[in-house]
Amino acid sequence: MADTYNIAVIGGGLMGAGIALVFASKGYPVKVYDVNTDVLDNLHGTILENLTLIGEDTSCIELVAAEPDFGKAVSDADFVFEAVAERLEIKRTVFAKLATDAPETAILASNTSVIPITSIAEGNPAADRIVGTHWWNPPFLVPLVEVIRAKDSADEALKATKALLDAVGKVAVFVEKDVAGFVGNRLQHALWREAIALIEDGVCDAETVDLVVKNSFGLRLPVLGPIENADLVGLDLTIDIHDNILADLNRNERAAALLRVKVEEGNLGFKTGKGLREWTPKQIADVRVGLLSYLLVATRKCSILQEMGGK
Numbered sequence: 001m002a003d004t005y006n007i008a009v010i011g012g013g014l015m016g017a018g019i020a021l022v023f024a025s026k027g028y029p030v031k032v033y034d035v036n037t038d039v040l041d042n043l044h045g046t047i048l049e050n051l052t053l054i055g056e057d058t059s060c061i062e063l064v065a066a067e068p069d070f071g072k073a074v075s076d077a078d079f080v081f082e083a084v085a086e087r088l089e090i091k092r093t094v095f096a097k098l099a100t101d102a103p104e105t106a107i108l109a110s111n112t113s114v115i116p117i118t119s120i121a122e123g124n125p126a127a128d129r130i131v132g133t134h135w136w137n138p139p140f141l142v143p144l145v146e147v148i149r150a151k152d153s154a155d156e157a158l159k160a161t162k163a164l165l166d167a168v169g170k171v172a173v174f175v176e177k178d179v180a181g182f183v184g185n186r187l188q189h190a191l192w193r194e195a196i197a198l199i200e201d202g203v204c205d206a207e208t209v210d211l212v213v214k215n216s217f218g219l220r221l222p223v224l225g226p227i228e229n230a231d232l233v234g235l236d237l238t239i240d241i242h243d244n245i246l247a248d249l250n251r252n253e254r255a256a257a258l259l260r261v262k263v264e265e266g267n268l269g270f271k272t273g274k275g276l277r278e279w280t281p282k283q284i285a286d287v288r289v290g291l292l293s294y295l296l297v298a299t300r301k302c303s304i305l306q307e308m309g310g311k
């Protein structure tokens with residue numbers, strides 16, 4: 001296997017620009033294509049701002065090319081990461097073009113949040129080279145990438161993708177079944193469903209939900225996953241707890257009515273200053289800065305601990 005690869009990113013928005021930063025900062029040449037030329041014009045500025053934010057050397061920006069021609073962006077790519085809008089038809093069209101314009105050996109990865117990779121790859125002549133890579137925002141700070149096996153993904157394509165992600169320092173895990181939401185978003189939205197139901201049912205107010213999570217099991221999560229926790233407390237106790245609680249948990253199959261009411265009222269969250277909770281501009285800024293600062297410290301601490309052989 002080669003030591004370096006040509007990377008192409010399709011869609012240079014929030015995720016695409018972040019993914020480009022990850023590869024460029026590790027020395028890989030990256031070409032980014034977007035339908036919106038404004039996005040391409042701003043690409044270097046966005047990446048430079050983020051490199052500065054995380055304290056990385058900005059000289060790697062030379063490795064990033066904003067390419068307005070789709071064919072040229074992918075013609076010599078070894079790996080293509082698609083990060084366009086979350087619409088099945090748009091993604092299918094992009095992958096159909098990749099099948100003709102990218103080299104026959106290129107691995108083609110979709111960063112969809114929830115669309116099954118198999119439906120993106122269905123009928124595509126390059127289906128064996130199409131895999132899912134589900135990154136998390138911001139891609140240059142959150143370590144995980146889920147590598148998803150679609151119906152026709154070849155083992156070699158999955159292995160090569162994980163090897164590349166490992167090489168740039170990501171925590172890449174295989175997801176063996178192409179289920180909606182993969183692993184991370186299934187877990188996350190199981191929690192959000194219950195959190196919203198607790199407010200809807202009047203069990204506590206919205207602020208209390210966040211206080212409970214952040215001051216209890218949320219504190220432990222970075223060092224104690226749910227499976228570790230189940231083993232820690234004992235599977236016998238876990239059975240007793242589940243037999244008492246599971247039937248009571250929310251099982252909505254659609255988004256909660258409370259969410260629909262809020263949206264109809266024009267209360268979208270940070271975007272409008274009011275959602276499930278109310279937000280002043282200062283509180284919004286504090287949440288954003290707090291999150292980035294926390295992620296910076298947490299990921300630095302993780303890599304220092306890993307270097308020391310701990311975890």
Ligand SMILES: NC(=O)c1ccc[n+]([C@@H]2O[C@H](COP(=O)([O-])OP(=O)(O)OC[C@H]3O[C@@H](n4cnc5c(N)ncnc54)[C@H](O)[C@@H]3O)[C@@H](O)[C@H]2O)c1
Nearest residue numbers: 011013014015034035036039083084085086112113135137
């Ligand atoms: N935002 C997140 O937290 C997050 C996390 C994981 C995965 N994702 C997924 O990543 C993908 C991109 O999300 P985002 O948040 O970066 O969105 P975004 O809106 O910031 O960026 C999408 C970009 O795709 C471009 N685009 C649209 N159609 C295109 C086409 N046909 N060809 C080329 N470019 C096209 C747009 O101009 C835009 O710049 C989505 O599938 C999303 O679900 C997002």
